[in-house]
Amino acid sequence: MISLDDARQHILAAVAPLEPRSVALADARGLVLARDVVAAEMVPPFANTAMDGYAVRAADTAGASDDAPATLQVVGELAAGVAPSVAVGPGEAIRIMTGAPVPAGADAVVMVERTRSSGASVDILQAAQSGDHVRPAGGDLEVGQRVFDAGTVLTPAHLGVLASLDVGAVQCHPRPRVGVCSTGDELVAHGPLAPGMIRDSNRPMLLAVLQESGYEPVDYGIARDDEAVLTETITRAVDECDALLTSGAVSMGDYDFVKVVLERLAGQRAASTYAWMQIAIKPAKPLAFATIGGVPVFGLPGNPVSSRVSFELLARPALRRLSGRADVVDPPVRAIARSPFRRRTDGRVHFDRVVVSYEDGGYVCERAGFQASNVLSGMAAATGLAILPDGDGVPAGAAVDVLLL
Ligand code: AMP
Numbered sequence: 520m521i522s523l524d525d526a527r528q529h530i531l532a533a534v535a536p537l538e539p540r541s542v543a544l545a546d547a548r549g550l551v552l553a554r555d556v557v558a559a560e561m562v563p564p565f566a567n568t569a570m571d572g573y574a575v576r577a578a579d580t581a582g583a584s585d586d587a588p589a590t591l592q593v594v595g596e597l598a599a600g601v602a603p604s605v606a607v608g609p610g611e612a613i614r615i616m617t618g619a620p621v622p623a624g625a626d627a628v629v630m631v632e633r634t635r636s637s638g639a640s641v642d643i644l645q646a647a648q649s650g651d652h653v654r655p656a657g658g659d660l661e662v663g664q665r666v667f668d669a670g671t672v673l674t675p676a677h678l679g680v681l682a683s684l685d686v687g688a689v690q691c692h693p694r695p696r697v698g699v700c701s702t703g704d705e706l707v708a709h710g711p712l713a714p715g716m717i718r719d720s721n722r723p724m725l726l727a728v729l730q731e732s733g734y735e736p737v738d739y740g741i742a743r744d745d746e747a748v749l750t751e752t753i754t755r756a757v758d759e760c761d762a763l764l765t766s767g768a769v770s771m772g773d774y775d776f777v778k779v780v781l782e783r784l785a786g787q788r789a790a791s792t793y794a795w796m797q798i799a800i801k802p803a804k805p806l807a808f809a810t811i812g813g814v815p816v817f818g819l820p821g822n823p824v825s826s827r828v829s830f831e832l833l834a835r836p837a838l839r840r841l842s843g844r845a846d847v848v849d850p851p852v853r854a855i856a857r858s859p860f861r862r863r864t865d866g867r868v869h870f871d872r873v874v875v876s877y878e879d880g881g882y883v884c885e886r887a888g889f890q891a892s893n894v895l896s897g898m899a900a901a902t903g904l905a906i907l908p909d910g911d912g913v914p915a916g917a918a919v920d921v922l923l924l
């Protein structure tokens with residue numbers, strides 16, 4: 520057996536970020552910038568008011584108070600979206616609405632709550648300082664400023680900023696297209712079960728987890744335990760996708776052909792590697808990993824819990840690297856065990872399914888039902904994976920590291 524770290528290092532060393540391309544803003548959420556973004560215009564594009572009120576010359580309001588207001592002539596009105604046509608002269612004010620450009624002559628805005636209007640004139644009840652409630656041109660972003668660095672993961676707020684700069688497309692690592700295929704003669708998608716048959720749960724789960732993670736899932740259905748069928752399916756998938764997940768047929772059974780087919784395909788194509796690993800973790804000990812013509816293929820184990828855990832620990836970091844992300848592994852959180860985790864002495868790190876909650880200023884966790892690698896309902900209840908090293912177990916009340924799902 521090899522350690523989880525060694526298995527991950529092996530996989531990550533074989534995977535590189537996808538070639539950047541120009542992506543429209545509407546398709547870019549969650550993608551990783553491949554180049555710095557530099558502002559070609561300033562934000563905001565002109566000085567404008569942060570308040571509804573009156574644009575004034577601050578000097579005209581010196582000493583103003585409720586008892587001794589400064590009375591100014593109102594010479595105009597400015598709504599947002601209107602270009603100023605008159606300037607504010609000495610002793611004058613312009614009624615102004617939030618977002619409207621600050622007119623020439625004015626250097627401050629007095630909020631309407633601190634004024635008293637009497638039609639043609641307005642009483643200012645408070646002395647303004649130059650710059651009050653004025654949002655200067657370029658106050659957020661200056662022309663030439665580096666706005667986002669290469670490597671930034673684009674969130675909705677990033678897209679808003681890019682839109683404010685009239686950036687319509689960005690150079691990004693594209694969203695990885697990831698194929699999913701189940702293997703097994705016993706699998707049916709739905710409907711009545713003939714004797715010995717079960718329903719395919721891995722494929723819908725893996726397609727959904729890919730979609731949830733911001734990748735583009737591609738469904739390759741169920742492949743029978745047949746070398747020719749598997750070869751055809753895997754060949755087609757690696758030609759059409761940036762990565763492929765298969766499940767099943769990677770352990771020690773007589774019909775575990777994924778290993779055989781991946782090894783043969785890797786031998787036939789340039790830029791290929793193949794490894795079958797036994798990793799010191801439970802669940803998800805076996806993994807077949809290949810790069811076929813540079814496309815990573817994860818032969819995940821068949822038991823549904825193992826499939827998902829293997830995806831989280833080994834495939835997800837690689838998909839993140841494909842997508843250009845530098846942070847490929849999320850750090851665990853510390854949680855207090857509500858119930859004890861028993862002693863283990865099999866030389867493996869156990870990833871128990873747990874329900875994590877936040878209570879009294881910290882995380883607590885509790886086992887999520889029966890912990891067998893075929894019991895997917897426990898996985899469905901879980902919100903985390905407790906990391907339990909080989910050893911004496913963890914008593915209730917002690918801290919454990921937990922990967923949040
Ligand atoms: P295998 O490694 O192919 O022998 O599969 C291990 C176990 O997982 C067997 O009990 C399979 O029936 C089961 N299994 C494999 N693939 C799936 C799947 N897609 N959905 C549900 N169970 C599966």
Ligand code: MG
Binds near residue numbers: 767768
């Ligand atoms: Mg099988």
